[in-house]
Amino acid sequence: MRERGTLPRLFGSLLLVVAAGISSVAAAPERGGPAPARTPVATPLGQVVPAPARVKPGGSPYAITARTRILVDEGPRRDAREVRRIGSYLAGLLRPATGYALPVTDDRGAAGIRLRLGAGDRSLGEEGYRLESGRGGITLTAHKPAGLFHGVQTLRQLLPVSVEKDSRQRGPWTIAGGTITDTPRYAYRGAMLDVSRHFLTPDQVKLYIDQLALYKINKLHLHLSDDQGWRIAIDSWPRLAGYGGSTQVGGGPGGYYTKAQYRDLVSYAASRQLEVIPEIDMPGHTNAALASYAELNCDGVAPPLYTGTSVGFSSLCAPKEITYDFVDDVVRELAALTPGKYLHIGGDEAHSTSHADYVAFMDRAQAAVQKYGKTVVGWHQLTGATPVPGAVAQYWGYDATGAAERAQVAAATRKGTRLILSPADRVYLDMKYDKNTVLGQSWAGYTEVDRSYDWNPATYLAAAGVPEDAVLGVEAPLWTETLATNDQLEVMAFPRLPGVAELGWSPAATHDWDTYKTRLAAQGPRMAALGIDYYRSPLVPWPTE
Template sequence: MPVKQCRTFPRVLGAVLLVAAAGISSVGATAPAAAPAPAAAPRPLGQIVPAPASVAPRGAPYAITAATRIRVDEDSRESRAIGDYLAGVLRPSTGHPLPVVDEDKGRGGILLRLSPRDRALGEEGYRLTSGPGGITLTAQRPAGLFRGVQTLRQQLPAAVEADTVRPGPWTVAGGTITDTPRFAYRGAMLDVSRHFFTVDEVKRYIDQLALYKINKLHLHLSDDQGWRIAIDSWPRLATYGGSTEVGGGPGGHYTKDDYKEIVRYAASRYQEVVPEIDMPGHTNAALASYAELNCDGVAPPLYTGTAVGFSSLCVPKPVTYDFVDDVIRELAALTPGKYLHIGGDEAHSTTHEDYVAFMDRVQPVVAKYGKTVIGWHQLTGARPAEGALAQYWGLDRSSGAEKEQVAAAARAGTKVILSPADRAYLDMKYTKDTKLGLSWAGYVEVQRSYDWNPATLLPGLPESGIAGVEAPLWTETVSESAHIDHMAFPRLPGIAELGWSPAASHDWAAYRERLAQQGPRFEALGIGFYRSPQVPWR
């Protein structure tokens, strides 16, 4: 039965009517009144994804009713905005008014409280306390309140995600959850270059990421097949370089206002946008747009295939660095976040000497405009700038020398984002029968995607050298939101858990049970997920 229908009420009502009818026909008298159906037990505290750091069940639950208010700090605009967000999630399914009021307006209900003195909670931690008198969410910072709201949301029945009224009850188990993330960087990448996705489609993905406490949205904005962001000083990048995609579709690009709206919306979900301009390779869309960026001064045709490694900016030409400076300057001005990703992978058409020289010139440009460099892990074969992050996408079968190069860079101060392709790439096929996706890194079923430890992935890489994890979704075969759903879910929540939850909580057998409970929530949210046979879906 679809999750958007009540799973127990129609059955109980039908049984009562049958019993009553049988009593009337057999004895000619009114049947005894049926006992009321017992209220559904609340979800056990902490049975969510990602698993919380500390769970202490205790006492009776709290029930959200028509009398419930959401109380917020009157002096905090962020607290009120988070309260409005929570009310927006709960009102359609509960049918309750759930007014958002100042903290001092009454008692009980759901209290969102910012407590700067709770320093142990850090930037994103929170404490949720639930009991018959109400629920209190406490955080040091607004991001922590928002993460706590996602926990509260998952503690409620999956039908809370419905967009029409459901019967409830809406109860949250009693006790306390105290929760902080394992890693500060927990990302998801969406490749909008191989196939273009609209602002609304990106927003939909942002909302999905928010439920699992992802805090970075990495947008792959340029590649051989398409340039997706307007640059005023080089307008043909978007108008011509963005005019196609894999397979020859119409492509598209974001205006500066479009990009600002994505950044704004992500910030409202406490996600930081990390824009990527891949270089010196993966640049055919730019080379096709401006002939002078090519060493021979001849623009190649636009490209709609999927092969990699054939394109490169002309490293010796001065105009290359005018181009890079202009692009980074304009993109940095649009991006309030800390990071700017400069790619650097699969530059097979660039000599090692040219690659090192290029990175030596480009990394200071990023710093000049107030951003911190991120590059794919090939950056560690050059000279990473101070504070730069390297994003590792290698495989278990990658050479020991490559792994040691990355680990050595980390020991020297370059922190690493872990995105192993045979674990974390959401575009890999689940099995040989998966219709979408690629398989060059192997088949990546749900258990394989989840069952690895970031701290032991690379020999010699200390956990202190790990910035976090990220789940990239490349889009050679992914061209619509339904495809994103199928490839990201249910693997994305597992990568999110690796980034958030303490290492001690890592256990496939327990996780698969908690993941199974997410199935009805996916359905209620309209997420067309892959029903892996490895998971005992409800």
């Protein structure tokens, strides 16, 4: 359990210990004196999560010492500030535990950890990196700043768990020798956080952002509206947040983000190389909006606020023109707050909307998103309407999903619609692990850690006719009907989230449950040290702490 009253320090690296094959060596004691403390051997280069694309171990390790510098080769002028910021971020992570000054400098003659951004390294793409470690130092090379940031996360995983402490710890701080060359499998590696069923404060969201960044997740999908609460201020419709955001599941106080708070979350996520994707779910899942404004209802009567967990009963009034004034205003204001390319319009479980009204509504909602320069994302029911060119559908079907629905999704992909895969019985992080899990739900079945990890996004819908190149990536949603605190979020997200991150990042050739569970087990002590209340799955050989 983490200390209360303070937001934990920026999320740390994952220690790979005895369970990952890491042994300890003891120096010979001086004659007549006590034996010195056992010193951990450096973590093998490949024993990190997500698994790197290519690993070439060898050569002498590098030890961070009091003489180490963080060396910044800033590259193109437009990226210079971001590269220096990443260098400062790394130094800030390492200073408390090591006790070293670790100055950030562009002194090319010094030894230390070099961050190098080079236009000539295009093979690394937008997010790839190369980490070279030897006796003389460490060099992290990337084509873009995001790659340097991801390389820093790998570097953190190669250091002892004590590097995460807020007070000076005993070293040594050694990184194994060799080279990692790493690029992601998918450009889209996301996690969704439902802040509507239970409102989550900005600090709660920031903590989750830090946890996502460690695993190279690059998209944060915020579910900002639902029947139980509207969570973002909209100036042109102020009762949405002020009234519609005043409660949550179970009748708690609810809450919402001011525009300043939302901008701060977007900025914080960007500093961790995550793009925020806002979602306003419609035409269903809209009771908070309908309760706030009577004119959005077909009968002109506002329903009461809702604090239960049923779905499918609410709908915006598709025939009324004011509905589209509402949609345009909300999309316009939200697009202006969001520098990322995507805007999610929901579209699932619209059981109270006729098919004809649904199609007509989604046509106009998509047009509004395009009007304000964003790419449409919707749950896969969007494929039952007419996805606009470039639209992305998020598939959340599971084993019980019928062939006709899968065929509908496949037909849309053949017309150019891309897919984000979020199968509910694989990567919905709020599904119970087993019958004894206290939190979460089980409508999609039980989802143990192996089931969450052991599937291939490229072939998951192949039998339905979805081509491999239609898959944009993966996303792990975390719904909060039963979750409100960070500890509750964590016990459902961990240890499944690292596996989903690996599905998105690592090459298919590295995908193997038996080897992965050993790497995952070695992260247990690190998660515990960071205060993460993770689920001790009996399928994982966790080391004895």
